[in-house]
Amino acid sequence: MLCDLKDKFLNSIDILIKNLSSLPGIGKKSAARIAYYLLKTDKNYIHAFTNSICDAVEKIKNCKICGNYTESEICEICSDTMREKNIICVVEMPQDIAVIEATGIFNGQYHVLMGHISPIEGIGPDQINIKQLLQRLDKENISEIIIATNPSVEGDTTALYIQKLLAGKNIKMTKLASGLPVGGDLEYTDKLTLMRSIQGRLPL
């Protein structure tokens, strides 16, 4: 992935550009732009910048309860006594928590699956944190589970699997509404989204 044989003939700018372009969303041109920016920048900045990468990678671990990224054993959300304890929102990745928290509308607990079920990628239910979710349901007093997996084939499969798994238990199960994005245009909405939006139509 990184330094192979060919790299012996590359200079340090080329290696830097190659490494930067392996980051998600960064093409070769953006990588070159960032590399030349870094070369022009103050050395103290570079030091702080590389340190912040190593720092995050060293310090951040998964919360023992929900799986969210945290610097402590238990994450801020799980240890917050002001949050509702009887409702869990199940998400695929820790970054999904940040997005939901930004809305400010949810005040319950989270559970991070760290992935989704995907037979193509060889990821079954045992490879993601579903067992841990079941253990939490035994220990904690949960009345509602919101399944907030991505609206993709894998996300929907995962949601369906969890739904069937918990069917016998006396827990209210919900999932995020699918439909028109706010500010979107009916004319340009894809068929599947519009279909779900009609199926999930709300009373006025």
Add this chain to the structure above:
Amino acid sequence: MLCDLKDKFLNSIDILIKNLSSLPGIGKKSAARIAYYLLKTDKNYIHAFTNSICDAVEKIKNCKICGNYTESEICEICSDTMREKNIICVVEMPQDIAVIEATGIFNGQYHVLMGHISPIEGIGPDQINIKQLLQRLDKENISEIIIATNPSVEGDTTALYIQKLLAGKNIKMTKLASGLPVGGDLEYTDKLTLMRSIQGRLPL
């Protein structure tokens, strides 16, 4: 620019996202995506990645002759005996050299100004490597100078300044042609580009 007082209350992911979003072309969302990607990545990769940044910043310096980035005293292009010695292409930044080299059409020398004249930013002719260009013209036997500054107000100002400065000398001066980009559409070309394209029309 980096860690201010407020950062004491940020965790290491937030600091990493903040630092990443200060890179050119990286917004807050891309920064978050990269940060979460780095957290998931193998630690050896992180080590190689941060090392490649420090390595480039440590090793890369400006060529003593042309100002290009190099790991040696003299850059590869200046020390290449197979290249034409009597023609200099003047560019604003070292990254411009990489782009021109990629065309494979130019086989002469370069001179990097490390910027452009910009009264608004307080950059005068003395702040960029124009003096070094004059010194080269005294020492080296140059018959043509191609001015390849950016087609912007600052680039054009810099080109004009150099043109006037060298007016007395017996050196052929050229600049890059301005006009329609290949694959572009006449209908959507901006007025100024089309104007220059008409002014610089070529015989068939």
